Amino acid sequence: xxxxxxxxxxxxxxxxxxxxxxxxxxxxxxxxxxxxxxxxxxxxxxxxxxxxxxxxxxxxxxxxxxxxxxxxxxxxxxxxxxxxxxxxxxxxxxxxxxxxxxxxxxxxxxxxxxxxxxxxxxxxxxxxxxxxxxxxxxxxxxxxxxxxxxxxxxxxxxxxxxxxxxxxxxxxxxxxxxxxxxxxxxxxxxxxxxxxxxxxxxxxxxxxxxxxxxxxxx
Numbered sequence: 001x002x003x004x005x006x007x008x009x010x011x012x013x014x015x016x017x018x019x020x021x022x023x024x025x026x027x028x029x030x031x032x033x034x035x036x037x038x039x040x041x042x043x044x045x046x047x048x049x050x051x052x053x054x055x056x057x058x059x060x061x062x063x064x065x066x067x068x069x070x071x072x073x074x075x076x077x078x079x080x081x082x083x084x085x086x087x088x089x090x091x092x093x094x095x096x097x098x099x100x101x102x103x104x105x106x107x108x109x110x111x112x113x114x115x116x117x118x119x120x121x122x123x124x125x126x127x128x129x130x131x132x133x134x135x136x137x138x139x140x141x142x143x144x145x146x147x148x149x150x151x152x153x154x155x156x157x158x159x160x161x162x163x164x165x166x167x168x169x170x171x172x173x174x175x176x177x178x179x180x181x182x183x184x185x186x187x188x189x190x191x192x193x194x195x196x197x198x199x200x201x202x203x204x205x206x207x208x209x210x211x212x213x214x215x216x217x218x
Contacts, residue, residue: 034046034047035047035049035050036050038050038059039051039056039059040056040059041059042059042063043056043059043060043063043165044056044059045059045163046163048163051163056160060158060160060165067170115208116206116207116208117207117208117209118205118206118207118208118214119204119205119206119207120132120204120205120214120216121202121203121204121205122202122203122216123200123201123202123203124153124193124194124195124200124201124202124203125195125200126195126196126197126198126199126200127194127195127196128194128195129192129193129194129195130192130193130203130216131190131191131192131193131216131217132190132191132205132214132215132216132217133159133188133189133190133191133214133215133217134181134188134189134190134207134211134213134214135187135188135211135212135213135214135215136159136181136183136186136187136188136189136210136211136212137183137186137210138183138184138185138186139182139183140182140183140209140210140211141180141181141182141183141209141210142180142181142183142189142207142208142209142210142211143178143179143180143181143207143208143209144178144179144180144181144205144206144207144208145176145177145178145179145205145206146176146177146178146191146193146203146204146205146206147175147176147203147204148174148175148176148201148202148203149201149202149203149204150199150200150201150202151175151195151197151199151201152173152174152175152197152201153173153174153193153194153195153196153197153201153203154170154171154172154173154174154193154194154195154196155169155170155171155174155177155191155192155193155194156169156170156191156192157169157170157181157189157190157191158189158190158191158192159183159184159185159187159188159189159190160187160188161185161186161187161188162185162186162187164184164185164187166184166185168181168184168189172196173196180209188215190214190217191205
């Protein structure tokens with residue numbers, strides 16, 4: 001340390017250079033925060049970059065899991081772990097909360113299975129989750145039903161697109177559901193299921209109606 005040469009005054013950065021470096025570092029931090037951290041961690045995507053890079057989806061799932069864990073903790077503390085919930089996220093408006101209209105189960109189950117446009121069957125091990133979405137334009141309506149064989153699941157019926165997101169309905173410990181999904185806006189609308197039970201379950205989803213395609217997100 002004592003052999004180190006002391007830099008000359010002319011070699012030290014000027015105050016102007018230090019200010020410029022500080023400004024560049026601040027701008028870089030803001031860009032990283034807005035373009036990467038907010039979409040990937042919180043599902044907030046003000047620039048649209050996160051959606052293109054699929055980071056927003058990851059952030060939404062993280063927030064969804066956090067909300068689900070909080071709901072589990074609340075229900076457990078209340079001593080009613082199997083109670084269904086219908087929590088709507090803050091960004092869901094009152095108008096869009098009416099978009100999901102439940103249809104009588106008897107009417108749906110009476111329909112011949114051959115009338116369904118798509119049918120997807122998948123298994124969920126304990127703790128595992130899966131997301132399936134329909135690509136829909138605003139106002140389009142899709143009819144659905146899903147049934148769990150071997151247990152029940154937690155679910156979140158939601159949508160996203162054009163920088164918007166919505167949670168239509170959530171449930172915990174639900175063995176089956178059906179209804180009409182009306183798109184609040186153009187984008188992807190569907191379901192996320194998570195198996196909180198100890199045993200592996202099989203889920204069968206059937207859909208039909210107004211949507212361009214069905215995609216399995218994960």
